[in-house]
Amino acid sequence: MMELDWLEDFVALSSAGVFAKAADARNISQSAFTRRIKNLEYWVGTPLFDRSVHPVTLTQAGESFRPVALDMINTLNTARAEARGLARREDAVLDFAALHTLAISYFPRWLNRISGAIGPIRTRVVAENFSGCVEAILSGSSDFMLCYHHHTVPMIADDARYPSIRIAEDRMIAVSCPGLDGQPRFTLDGTDTIPLLCYTRDSFLGKMTNQIIDRAGLRARCDFLYENSVGEALKSACVEGLGIAWLPMAAVERELSEGRLIRVSTEAAENPISIRLYRSMERSRREVERFWSYASSL
Numbered sequence: 001m002m003e004l005d006w007l008e009d010f011v012a013l014s015s016a017g018v019f020a021k022a023a024d025a026r027n028i029s030q031s032a033f034t035r036r037i038k039n040l041e042y043w044v045g046t047p048l049f050d051r052s053v054h055p056v057t058l059t060q061a062g063e064s065f066r067p068v069a070l071d072m073i074n075t076l077n078t079a080r081a082e083a084r085g086l087a088r089r090e091d092a093v094l095d096f097a098a099l100h101t102l103a104i105s106y107f108p109r110w111l112n113r114i115s116g117a118i119g120p121i122r123t124r125v126v127a128e129n130f131s132g133c134v135e136a137i138l139s140g141s142s143d144f145m146l147c148y149h150h151h152t153v154p155m156i157a158d159d160a161r162y163p164s165i166r167i168a169e170d171r172m173i174a175v176s177c178p179g180l181d182g183q184p185r186f187t188l189d190g191t192d193t194i195p196l197l198c199y200t201r202d203s204f205l206g207k208m209t210n211q212i213i214d215r216a217g218l219r220a221r222c223d224f225l226y227e228n229s230v231g232e233a234l235k236s237a238c239v240e241g242l243g244i245a246w247l248p249m250a251a252v253e254r255e256l257s258e259g260r261l262i263r264v265s266t267e268a269a270e271n272p273i274s275i276r277l278y279r280s281m282e283r284s285r286r287e288v289e290r291f292w293s294y295a296s297s298l
Helices: 004-016 019-026 030-044 059-082 099-107 107-120 131-138 204-215 231-239 249-257 287-296
Strands: 094-099 123-128 144-149 164-176 194-198 222-227 244-248 271-279
Touching: 004 019, 004 030, 004 059, 004 131, 019 030, 019 131, 094 099, 094 287, 099 107, 099 123, 099 144, 099 231, 099 249, 107 287, 123 131, 131 144, 144 164, 144 204, 164 204, 164 249, 164 287, 194 231, 204 244, 204 271, 222 231, 231 244, 231 249, 244 249, 271 287
Parallel strands: 094 123, 094 144, 194 222, 194 244
Antiparallel strands: 144 271, 164 244, 164 271
């Protein structure tokens, strides 16, 4: 018998393209994830993924099955919520999937600005990694997705069903805590080793950081000390004096103004990034359209 989990696994792998990454997004072991994908393919009766390439891609059958899977997930989730008496009024709450850093450092301030103009907005925010955010909007469980963007990192394919708008500009900067003399404890200058606090390599901010390090010729001096996929965790480690981290400027504004962190990068060792809001056209309703219209006008 086919299970809902299999369909959600299928959508996760079709977005991530890598079994390990998709399994992590689904919070199960890779072996269990692989077994469930095989079970789904057995149930369908044909391979859904081409495993001869990396990242894996959908077969022709997989491409045909994907919209069916998304519709089934959405229908089953709605039916389950209604059966449990948990379904909300259709226009009552806006659902967002947001990258962890944006959910913490940007979303509340941005939402307050919009609420001040159009009135109170009832929202539900789920903080996720990039794969989780993509899965949430593609599966129909979120109205909006809030993510960073840079032209060098692939995002959702250009699809009229998931348009996006740029809502803010940000910048990846390197920061260090101050030493006893008030100067940065660690710097990018000179030839000293750089104690590096970094994101996972496959994350968006991890890719941005690696681009900067390679472009600035700092790779040979970097000494990996700590890795975390959540920017707020890296910021805390940096404040505690463990090393240097590249963080979005909006995420460290308070620490910079209070002197708990110091900017140690020049323009050559930084990267501009933007913040984009994606929406699902399949979840159109009055509150969604009102919010999208105002956000697009800013």
